[in-house]
Amino acid sequence: MAEYNHKEIEIKWQRYWEKNKIFKADVSADKPKFYSLEMFPYPSGKIHMGHVRNYTIVDVLARFKSMQGFNVMHPMGFDAFGQPAENAAIKNKTKPDVWTHKCIHWMKEELKKMGFSYDWNREISTCDSDYYKWNQWIFLKMLEKGLAYRKASNVNWCSSCYTTLANEEVIEGGCWRCHTQVEQKDLEQWYLKITDYKERLLEDLEQLKEWPQRVIAMQQNWIGKSQGVDIYFRLDESSKTISVFTTRVDTIFGATYVVLAPEHPLVKEIIKGRLQEKEILKFIAKVVKESKVMRSSDDVKKEGVFTGSYAINPVNNEKIPIWIADYVLMEYGTGAIMAVPAHDQRDFLFAKEHKLPMRIVIQSTVHSPQSTDEMTEAYEGEGVQVNSGQFNGLANQQAKIKMAQWMQEQSIGKIQTHWRLRDWLISRQRYWGTPIPVIYCKKCGIVSVPYKDLPVELPKDAPFTGEGGSPLGKVKEFVEVKCPICHAPSRRETDTMATFFDSSWYFLRFCSANYSQSPFDTIEAKYWMPVDQYIGGIEHAILHLLYSRFFTKFFKDLGMIDFSDKGGSADTGDEPFTRLLTQGMVLKDGEVMSKSRGNIIDPDSIITKYGADTLRLFILFAAPPETELEWDDRGIEGAYKFLNRVWRIHDNLCADFSKEKAGSRHSVGDARREKDEVGLLLMKVMHKTIKRVTEDIEHFKFNTAIAALMEFVNAIYRHGADRNVFTNLIIMLSPFTPHFSEELWEVLGNKGTITKAPWPKYNPEFLLESRVTIVVQVNGKVRSRMDISVEIAEVELRSLILADDKLKPWLQDKPIRNFIYIPKKLVNIVI
RNA sequence: GCCGAAGUGGUGGAAUGGCAUACACGUCGGUCUCAAAAACCGAUGGGCUCACGCCCGUAAGGGUUCAACUCCCUUCUUCGGCACCA
Numbered sequence: 001m002a003e004y005n006h007k008e009i010e011i012k013w014q015r016y017w018e019k020n021k022i023f024k025a026d027v028s029a030d031k032p033k034f035y036s037l038e039m040f041p042y043p044s045g046k047i048h049m050g051h052v053r054n055y056t057i058v059d060v061l062a063r064f065k066s067m068q069g070f071n072v073m074h075p076m077g078f079d080a081f082g083q084p085a086e087n088a089a090i091k092n093k094t095k096p097d098v099w100t101h102k103c104i105h106w107m108k109e110e111l112k113k114m115g116f117s118y119d120w121n122r123e124i125s126t127c128d129s130d131y132y133k134w135n136q137w138i139f140l141k142m143l144e145k146g147l148a149y150r151k152a153s154n155v156n157w158c159s160s161c162y163t164t165l166a167n168e169e170v171i172e173g174g175c176w177r178c179h180t181q182v183e184q185k186d187l188e189q190w191y192l193k194i195t196d197y198k199e200r201l202l203e204d205l206e207q208l209k210e211w212p213q214r215v216i217a218m219q220q221n222w223i224g225k226s227q228g229v230d231i232y233f234r235l236d237e238s239s240k241t242i243s244v245f246t247t248r249v250d251t252i253f254g255a256t257y258v259v260l261a262p263e264h265p266l267v268k269e270i271i272k273g274r275l276q277e278k279e280i281l282k283f284i285a286k287v288v289k290e291s292k293v294m295r296s297s298d299d300v301k302k303e304g305v306f307t308g309s310y311a312i313n314p315v316n317n318e319k320i321p322i323w324i325a326d327y328v329l330m331e332y333g334t335g336a337i338m339a340v341p342a343h344d345q346r347d348f349l350f351a352k353e354h355k356l357p358m359r360i361v362i363q364s365t366v367h368s369p370q371s372t373d374e375m376t377e378a379y380e381g382e383g384v385q386v387n388s389g390q391f392n393g394l395a396n397q398q399a400k401i402k403m404a405q406w407m408q409e410q411s412i413g414k415i416q417t418h419w420r421l422r423d424w425l426i427s428r429q430r431y432w433g434t435p436i437p438v439i440y441c442k443k444c445g446i447v448s449v450p451y452k453d454l455p456v457e458l459p460k461d462a463p464f465t466g467e468g469g470s471p472l473g474k475v476k477e478f479v480e481v482k483c484p485i486c487h488a489p490s491r492r493e494t495d496t497m498a499t500f501f502d503s504s505w506y507f508l509r510f511c512s513a514n515y516s517q518s519p520f521d522t523i524e525a526k527y528w529m530p531v532d533q534y535i536g537g538i539e540h541a542i543l544h545l546l547y548s549r550f551f552t553k554f555f556k557d558l559g560m561i562d563f564s565d566k567g568g569s570a571d572t573g574d575e576p577f578t579r580l581l582t583q584g585m586v587l588k589d590g591e592v593m594s595k596s597r598g599n600i601i602d603p604d605s606i607i608t609k610y611g612a613d614t615l616r617l618f619i620l621f622a623a624p625p626e627t628e629l630e631w632d633d634r635g636i637e638g639a640y641k642f643l644n645r646v647w648r649i650h651d652n653l654c655a656d657f658s659k660e661k662a663g664s665r666h667s668v669g670d671a672r673r674e675k676d677e678v679g680l681l682l683m684k685v686m687h688k689t690i691k692r693v694t695e696d697i698e699h700f701k702f703n704t705a706i707a708a709l710m711e712f713v714n715a716i717y718r719h720g721a722d723r724n725v726f727t728n729l730i731i732m733l734s735p736f737t738p739h740f741s742e743e744l745w746e747v748l749g750n751k752g753t754i755t756k757a758p759w760p761k762y763n764p765e766f767l768l769e770s771r772v773t774i775v776v777q778v779n780g781k782v783r784s785r786m787d788i789s790v791e792i793a794e795v796e797l798r799s800l801i802l803a804d805d806k807l808k809p810w811l812q813d814k815p816i817r818n819f820i821y822i823p824k825k826l827v828n829i830v831i
Numbered sequence: 832g833c834c835g836a837a838g839u840g841g842u843g844g845a846a847u848g849g850c851a852u853a854c855a856c857g858u859c860g861g862u863c864u865c866a867a868a869a870a871c872c873g874a875u876g877g878g879c880u881c882a883c884g885c886c887c888g889u890a891a892g893g894g895u896u897c898a899a900c901u902c903c904c905u906u907c908u909u910c911g912g913c914a915c916c917a
Contacts, residue, residue, distance in 0.1 A: 049885070110870080162860045214835050214911075221834065221913045228917080246917060259917095302915075327915045345832090346915055380832095621855075622843060626836095629911095632842065634856055641869095642855090648870090704845065714854095775850045780898050782850055799891035821895050826849050830897050 004647040006611025010739040014112055022755055023117045027527045034070035035528045036062040037507055039536030039544070043078045045103035047110045049586040049619075049631065050537065050594060052603045056616045057583060057702070058201070058535050061114045061736040064697050066117075067759040075116055075510040077124035078104050081132070081433045082499045083161060083177065086464060096432045096459065100127055102797055110604060114612045115738050115757070122513040126502035129507065131436040133521035134457035135501055138551075139405045140437060140448050141558060142192060150446065152188040153424060160188040162467060166498060168222075168543045169424050176543075183715070190427040190436060194550050198223055198421050200572070201549055207571055210579040215541045222542045224420025229404045231338060231413040233258055235270065236319055238312035242266060245333035245418055248343065248608075249403050250396040253388040254361035255338035256351070258311045259304065259323045262287045263330040267307070268760055274308040280324065287326045302350045304329045310340065313338075314412035316389065333418050341378065346693040347380035357506075361387045362396050416443040424547070426498045429473040431464040433496030441483035441490040450484050459513060474768060502543055504551040507531055507576060508561070524558050530563050533579040535625075537538050541582070552576040581700060584628040586619075593631070601631055614640045615735035620702040620736060643740055646713055650744055653721060678719050685715045686725050687766035693732050694759070702736070709733060723748065728760045763816075769824075776801055778810040795819050801827060 017023065038058040041051055062074040081480045085096040091097065104125060124131055127692045142148040156165040160180040164187065167177045202223045205216050228247035242258060260267055262284040271280050283305050304325030328337055341351035341358040351358055358372040362383040375603055388530050391399045397648055407413030412507035427436060437449035449456055459478045464471035472478055472494040483490040505519065511528040555561045555572035565572025587597040593738050618639035623629040689712040696705035712729060727748060734741035734754045745754040770791060775785040784806040788797060798819060801807065811831060816831035
């Protein structure tokens with residue numbers, strides 16, 4: 001037979017799969033379903049190694065599950081809206097939709113070259129009006145339910161992308177896309193009330209038992225629930241109160257001043273007419289101008305000014321000064337704090353700087369300064385209450401509870417929960433996105449576009465330049481519309497939706513990708529959802545995964561879905577992804593592959609040289625899926641050599657096989673084979689390998705699954721194989737190297753495709769050994785080995801071992817204190 | 832600061848509390864060849880030893896156990912997330 005020719009083989013089988021619609025999925029009553037999904041790509045036109053890794057992992061699983069008898073759905077689509085299309089279109093003097101569709105075409109070609117088992121009948125592109133029409137539909141539903149709303153607020157603004165950003169899109173103070181420092185602007189924008197779902201989004205994380213711990217932790221962090229007390233400080237000279245939030249109510253007697261955020265609404269009132277008014281206003285103006293990044297950086301000194309006003313500490317009626325400082329943020333809590341310099345490091349530094357009083361109210365039982373003069377830093381630990389009125393002597397943790405209750409009874413405080421999560425800003429001043437389907441009428445206000453008029457199509461000829469100002473605003477025919485209610489001339493909304501809106505429900509669309517009555521067919525969704533296995537990068541731990549959970553819960557509230565009887569991980573029936581895996585990045589020389597580093601390995605060049613099967617094999621073998629993977633040219637070479645070796649083995653065995661009937665397979669207990677020692681050995685190795693590979697794939701340990709197959713090949717190389725053994729080898733290889741396996745499957749004379757071959761099952765009888773090697777330890781150190789029959793009794797084994805010459809020097813007739821026998825494994829003699 | 836993950840040969844990485852380093856890469860030696868590549872065979876944690884072997888060894892230190900890479904405590908380092916969060 002000819003040499004292994006990956007080029008011919010891969011094209012041949014890719015055509016076969018496509019022509020025969022091998023991976024088309026339909027609802028079926030007689031098989032359990034399995035929905036496997038990867039995070040769909042942005043169509044940049046080229047796939048990179050990250051895609052290859054992500055999609056290969058899912059593909060192996062999908063093929064494996066299908067061979068195990070599951071009804072597998074494995075769809076693919078494109079997250080096609082977004083800024084890069086606009087930028088590329090400007091650069092290449094084309095239009096975003098032309099450019100995007102071209103990219104989709106190229107990308108599809110590359111995905112096909114990898115041999116992924118997609119059901120292309122379900123392909124979606126979010127930039128098609130068949131898709132984004134439903135974005136608009138969902139938005140209108142949210143508007144009806146009060147979940148979409150417009151408000152003027154201080155927002156994140158990227159001056160390079162000329163658009164607003166959601167909080168989740170600000171990474172370390174920079175734009176998630178271009179890393180430009182984010183500015184603050186006051187704008188009226190569209191928001192989604194994700195905060196209405198904060199409790200559910202937090203609590204339901206507990207159901208996600210098969211999600212990585214760190215993703216759960218990151219979401220918890222982001223939602224940021226913190227429990228404490230709101231305390232009301234009455235103003236000295238007016239009846240108004242300042243509400244402050246604290247998680248350390250036990251330190252309230254140590255509060256020696258109050259600090260307001262510069263933006264706090266009471267500031268203007270309390271400084272009015274004061275001597276320092278001008279100076280204070282100047283300070284505020286300066287702070288507000290500074291970006292959040294500046295204000296939150298570590299080394300900036302905490303600045304502040306005294307307002308001239310006083311507040312009353314409600315627990316002891318003390319008159320304490322009110323300050324304004326840059327380290328208090330309007331966005332968190334109430335925008336005001338009580339300062340306890342003795343027990344909070346920031347307050348401590350501020351108090352030292354401005355010579356403000358301190359008071360110790362919690363004393364450490366171990367070591368504690370007796371006076372504030374001795375203190376070099378705040379004491380933030382546990383201890384006993386002092387200087388705290390009726391609470392003196394209590395442990396501070398106990399006092400915390402008692403004080404909160406007492407303050408609530410006295411109406412001077414309220415037990416309160418604060419959250420970090422903010423509503424989701426979704427309007428973008430960009431062209432290439434879903435138009436927000438509302439109309440502004442002078443008389444009727446904000447009016448929804450009627451459902452029957454959807455989609456609001458994106459005009460093809462907008463004069464976009466990428467330089468800001470919504471491009472849609474410049475298209476007269478788009479903007480100038482009649483009010484759907486009163487027919488008066490009105491103006492259409494010109495902002496588009498953030499692209500994360502598109503990806504928050506695409507997994508539901510895949511269930512019925514061509515459905516035309518609503519976003520998805522509820523019956524099909526009921527069958528396929530939730531996604532059984534979702535795989536993607538960690539960068540979406542908060543963004544996409546949080547938004548998708550929010551949307552799914554919203555759909556449940558609309559009565560469109562409920563998976564509570566599906567036996568997935570979510571008891572509440574509204575968690576979209578049962579099992580999540582975040583794959584590690586692909587590195588080159590320890591660094592992320594990137595254009596600027598110039599260290600990109602193009603998958604296409606590897607496919608050309610070695611073939612997709614080699615690439616798939618290497619990328620799974622080189623590291624477990626969750627960890628980072630270091631690209632290794634020699635490693636890929638190794639994977640290629642392995643396939644060539646298997647190919648050659650087949651060649652050498654071909655003559656033997658031809659004696660056997662095509663398609664005939666030995667039954668597992670074949671008598672002829674069992675008599676033959678080598679045959680029995682091979683059967684044992686084979687069944688052991690089936691067990692290992694099956695379990696390893698189920699646990700995402702592809703690297704060890706492949707290692708097991710390599711060991712199997714080594715055994716075959718040494719001892720030969722019959723048709724049955726070799727066939728099982730290529731069946732087990734097929735999820736990893738599908739084209740290669742299809743070809744050998746055919747050469748062996750099998751009909752049809754290996755993708756429909758049932759996954760082999762191991763026979764436990766072959767795993768039983770009649771003799772085993774026992775490790776003999778003396779005081780925990782290996783001193784000997786012994787080949788014994790598994791049926792041997794412990795007493796017999798003991799005398800056998802004690803007679804072992806190798807052990808004599810170690811035992812030296814010393815009394816045996818303990819004799820530990822772990823059956824079939826090990827003996828430890830303690831002397 | 833808080834939360835999370837991790838630390839094993841020259842390298843990628845294996846090890847339900849029971850033989851540390853499977854599988855692979857690399858390196859070294861050999862076969863084949865005029866030669867090279869490919870392929871094949873063998874060696875490959877460190878130290879001591881002619882050798883049979885022995886000692887040490889999973890970031891460091893301690894603990895539990897007959898037995899610890901694995902469990903517990905302390906420390907160090909790296910990576911990731913959140914953070915003037917009150």
